Amino acid sequence: MSEEFNQQEYSINPDDFNKFVSTLKEEEKSEIDRIITRYINYEPVMVEAAIHVAVDRGMISYNLKERLLNQIRLNFSKKVKAVKKANWENNNAFTGYVAGYSDDDILNFIEDPADIVIDVYHAVLSEAKRRDLISPGEFEKTYHDALNSGGKDEDILRDMIKYRYRGFNNNEYQCDEK
Secondary structure, X not given: OOOOOOOOOOOOOHHHHHHHHHXXXXXXXXXXXXXXXXXXXXXXXXXXHHHHHHHHOOOOOHHHHHHHHHHHHHHHOXXXXXXXXXXXXXXXXXXXXXXXXXXXXXXXXXXOOOOOOHHHHHXXXXXXXXOOOOOHHHHHHHHHHHHHHOOOHHHHHHHHHHHOOHHHHOOOXXXXXX
C-alpha cells in the first residue's frame, strides 16, 4: 500500500469548534463519553470538541487526547480498511480511554455494545481480557463475531458523507443513529 493519505482529510472550522466546545462544556460526562465512543455517528468537528472538553475536565490526559485524535482521524480517512484495522489493533488508543471504566461498565458494553465503534469495542474487550473478566478465547470469539457483524467500510463512508454536514447547520449536533 504505497498510497499516501492525509491523516486529517477534513478541515475544522475554528468557529464551529469553539461553538461545540461551548455547548459540550455544559453536557454531562456521559454525553461526552457517548460522542467519543460513537464518534463515527458525529461530525468530526464535534468529536474533536468532545475530546478537547474531556481533557479540560480531566477525563483524559493530553497524551491520550493526541493518541485518540490520531486514531479517529485515521478511521475517518479513506485509508484501506485492513491497514486501519491493523494500526489500531496493535496500538489501540481507546484502551487508555476505557481503562477508566468500571468492571460493570465494561461487562455492560460487552453484553450490549449498542452502536459503539469497532475500535472502541476492541478496547473494551482488551481491557476485559486484561482484567480477567473474559478469557482470551472469549475475547477472540466475541471480537471475531463483532467484526463479522459490523458495517462495511463502504456503508460507513456513505453514511459519513450523508451526515457529515447535516448537524451543525441545522442547529443539531448529533447525526442520525444507524
